[in-house]
Amino acid sequence: MGGFCGNKNILAPKKCSGEARHRGLTQNSAPGPKGADIKEFGDSESGPPLIPMIHAIEAGNKPMVAAIEGFALGGGLELALGCHYRIAHSKARLGLPEVTLGLLPAAGGSQRLPRLIGVPAALDLIITGRHVTAAEALQLGIVDQVTDHHTVDAAVKFALSVAGRPLDARRISSYSCPPVSGDLDALFEEVMRKVRRGARGAIAPVACVQAVRAAATLPYARGMERERELMATLFTSGQARALQYSFFAQRAVSRWSTPSGARWDASAPKPVRKVAVIGLGTMGRGIAVALAQAGFPVVSVETQEKQLTEAKRAVSQMLERGAKRRGVAAPLDKMSYSSNIQAVADVDLVIEAVFEDMGLKKKIFQQLSAVCKPDALLCTNTSSLDVDQLASQTRNPELVVGMHFFAPAHVMKLLEVVYGPRSSPQALATAMQLGKKMGKVSVAVGNCPGFVGNRMLKAYVEQAFFLLEEGATPELVDSALEEFGFSMGFFKVSDLSGLDVGWKVRKEDGLALPGVSTGPSARIRQGRRYSPLGDLLCQRGRFGQKTGSGWYQYGKPGGRVATPDPWLHSFLEEYRAQHGLVPRRIDPQEVLERCLYALINEGFRILEDGIAAGPEDIDCIYVFGYGWPHYRGGPMFYAAMVGLPKVLERLEHYYRAHPDVPDLQPCSLLRRLVASGSPPVQKWKEAIKKLHSQL
Numbered sequence: 001m002g003g004f005c006g007n008k009n010i011l012a013p014k015k016c017s018g019e020a021r022h023r024g025l026t027q028n029s030a031p032g033p034k035g036a037d038i039k040e041f042g043d044s045e046s047g048p049p050l051i052p053m054i055h056a057i058e059a060g061n062k063p064m065v066a067a068i069e070g071f072a073l074g075g076g077l078e079l080a081l082g083c084h085y086r087i088a089h090s091k092a093r094l095g096l097p098e099v100t101l102g103l104l105p106a107a108g109g110s111q112r113l114p115r116l117i118g119v120p121a122a123l124d125l126i127i128t129g130r131h132v133t134a135a136e137a138l139q140l141g142i143v144d145q146v147t148d149h150h151t152v153d154a155a156v157k158f159a160l161s162v163a164g165r166p167l168d169a170r171r172i173s174s175y176s177c178p179p180v181s182g183d184l185d186a187l188f189e190e191v192m193r194k195v196r197r198g199a200r201g202a203i204a205p206v207a208c209v210q211a212v213r214a215a216a217t218l219p220y221a222r223g224m225e226r227e228r229e230l231m232a233t234l235f236t237s238g239q240a241r242a243l244q245y246s247f248f249a250q251r252a253v254s255r256w257s258t259p260s261g262a263r264w265d266a267s268a269p270k271p272v273r274k275v276a277v278i279g280l281g282t283m284g285r286g287i288a289v290a291l292a293q294a295g296f297p298v299v300s301v302e303t304q305e306k307q308l309t310e311a312k313r314a315v316s317q318m319l320e321r322g323a324k325r326r327g328v329a330a331p332l333d334k335m336s337y338s339s340n341i342q343a344v345a346d347v348d349l350v351i352e353a354v355f356e357d358m359g360l361k362k363k364i365f366q367q368l369s370a371v372c373k374p375d376a377l378l379c380t381n382t383s384s385l386d387v388d389q390l391a392s393q394t395r396n397p398e399l400v401v402g403m404h405f406f407a408p409a410h411v412m413k414l415l416e417v418v419y420g421p422r423s424s425p426q427a428l429a430t431a432m433q434l435g436k437k438m439g440k441v442s443v444a445v446g447n448c449p450g451f452v453g454n455r456m457l458k459a460y461v462e463q464a465f466f467l468l469e470e471g472a473t474p475e476l477v478d479s480a481l482e483e484f485g486f487s488m489g490f491f492k493v494s495d496l497s498g499l500d501v502g503w504k505v506r507k508e509d510g511l512a513l514p515g516v517s518t519g520p521s522a523r524i525r526q527g528r529r530y531s532p533l534g535d536l537l538c539q540r541g542r543f544g545q546k547t548g549s550g551w552y553q554y555g556k557p558g559g560r561v562a563t564p565d566p567w568l569h570s571f572l573e574e575y576r577a578q579h580g581l582v583p584r585r586i587d588p589q590e591v592l593e594r595c596l597y598a599l600i601n602e603g604f605r606i607l608e609d610g611i612a613a614g615p616e617d618i619d620c621i622y623v624f625g626y627g628w629p630h631y632r633g634g635p636m637f638y639a640a641m642v643g644l645p646k647v648l649e650r651l652e653h654y655y656r657a658h659p660d661v662p663d664l665q666p667c668s669l670l671r672r673l674v675a676s677g678s679p680p681v682q683k684w685k686e687a688i689k690k691l692h693s694q695l
């Protein structure tokens with residue numbers, strides 16, 4: 001009898017499978033509870049086989065009982081599936097998350113799980129990569145028993161209770177998949193259609209469906225061959241490399257540092273027991289919900305009675321919906337409300353989320369500084385305003401940081417934590433930790449207009465507008481970006497969020513001039529090319545979905561289906577004629593290069609300025625806050641995949657063609673990285689430090 005403990009002492013041999021090696025999947029150590037060691041993928045080939053080891057366990061004539069504690073993920077669960085029985089601690093979590101790394105279960109998981117729990121349930125777990133609790137695993141049939149006690153003792157007791165029983169019926173590879181209701185082919189066709197639509201170009205989910213289909217239609221040995229073939233198509237793919245890079249990048253950003261030398265491991269966060277949210281508009285409501293869902297008592301302050309009443313109802317609904325989805329009780333008891341700012345006198349941290357107006361925010365920070373405890377952190381949810389200006393309104397500017405959430409704040413995983421020149425390391429550490437407790441990917445960024453995400457977005461948006469002036473349509477630009485993997489192209493996103501949002505910012509920045517600007521000055525602002533197209537549409541009340549038309553038409557205000565708008569096309573033709581612009585045919589590749597390389601170039605400027613500490617920070621911001629396709633790793637990883645010399649050459653080409661667009665002028669850091677041999681993206685941080693030290 002052998003026993004396995006999911007996170008303490010896997011008894012399996014320390015090496016891996018010949019088949020795995022054949023697939024290029026070389027694991028120098030048997031899969032731990034977290035599955036294969038991602039860091040070892042592609043390392044030198046060594047070690048005995050993983051898959052034959054699982055086969056040997058399964059074929060054994062003694063009952064092998066897996067005792068699962070902590071995690072049993074990927075290869076860890078596949079090892080347990082080779083056992084004859086599985087006992088899990090009630091706090092254990094199990095799953096086959098390979099798809100999140102651009103892979104598929106490659107040690108028989110795609111063949112055994114469907115045989116054990118049926119095709120539909122197995123498809124759900126393998127395509128999503130989601131973890132299941134021990135209770136759900138028991139309900140699905142993945143485990144035979146759940147214990148609250150010592151798992152190995154329970155496994156030994158279980159093994160003794162089954163000693164001597166025949167094992168044939170416990171060898172999952174000998175099973176056939178349980179029959180599905182309805183036609184099997186129709187089921188797989190429907191699943192594949194949904195997966196292809198949702199994957200938007202990701203290849204691993206498609207391969208996962210194909211592997212499970214092999215389990216449902218082929219004998220086990222043939223199915224294993226199919227699993228190996230499919231894994232071979234994924235293992236060395238760019239998408240797998242991107243997703244594995246992103247896996248480590250998400251963890252790297254919590255090891256933050258700032259140019260002034262503050263570091264994550266030298267800054268102790270303050271305890272946060274109670275939080276306040278100021279302003280219950282869309283963002284404030286989402287932030288309050290996210291805090292309550294994370295278990296924090298939240299006092300929300302809204303001075304407008306009507307807004308307060310409406311917000312109470314909306315927040316309760318959001319909490320109820322979220323709780324129902326999670327199968328838990330709604331944390332309504334965490335919420336309290338007031339219209340009086342005195343209600344925040346006892347909180348440890350405040351998140352201001354009022355209207356994006358510097359005058360109003362300054363007033364709020366003055367009030368907070370007077371009302372709150374002297375050591376309370378005062379945070380702002382501003383999306384681009386100067387955090388240090390707000391800090392200067394308070395008694396303790398070192399306790400002011402930005403916490404920039406992304407709408408909807410209770411859903412989007414990204415949190416930009418903005419440190420000003422006076423923010424203390426402890427304030428930064430506290431906000432970063434609060435974000436992590438809220439389930440966010442917290443990224444520490446410096447204080448500049450637009451911080452990181454919105455600052456880079458500006459360069460990308462400008463190129464989209466310029467392409468319209470030069471002959472493109474919103475549909476052409478959007479389809480190129482959606483083909484790349486964005487769920488929505490820029491113009492559809494603009495119609496969704498409202499063209500008036502950007503218009504307000506451009507007016508505040510002195511870019512959007514009143515009236516219809518004509519003549520050469522219409523397209524120049526602050527000495528550089530400017531497109532007034534968005535302003536002109538706003539002046540005509542075309543704000544997007546909310547008004548029924550914007551870059552597309554929607555049939556009626558609030559319509560959701562974007563259709564090309566003949567009016568917009570003729571408007572663009574008249575605009576080009578008016579400004580002497582001769583339209584030309586624009587290739588989708590140019591759309592991608594102009595939009596994405598301008599964005600990437602600004603990313604290099606941000607690294608050069610020290611506003612982001614490394615490419616991982618920028619890539620997490622774009623993957624978790626701006627819909628960058630996860631299987632492409634992020635803009636800086638993508639630049640490395642394209643090749644920095646190529647990116648540099650294309651930027652030089654476009655800058656020569658458009659010398660009035662400084663965003664296209666290659667950043668000197670990009671040039672220096674190319675000159676230093678284009679190091680891999682994982683080495684940029686140290687390369688930048690070295691380059692900075694040489695300056």
Ligand SMILES: C[C@H](O)[C@H](C)C(=O)SCCNC(=O)CCNC(=O)[C@H](O)C(C)(C)COP(=O)([O-])OP(=O)([O-])OC[C@H]1O[C@@H](n2cnc3c(N)ncnc32)[C@H](O)[C@@H]1OP(=O)([O-])[O-]
Binds near residue numbers: 037076248
């Ligand atoms: C054959 C088979 O078919 C295939 C081919 C495979 O098996 S492919 C592999 C499949 N397995 C996975 O996809 C599981 C991936 N891991 C996770 O999902 C999470 O880790 C977790 C299990 C839910 C725990 O979360 P956590 O928040 O408690 O800790 P952490 O911060 O995430 O992790 C703590 C530290 O462990 C590191 N780490 C975690 N899992 C790792 C892994 N599989 N390989 C290498 N390092 C790993 C992580 O980088 C971090 O390092 P550092 O930053 O401290 O230096």
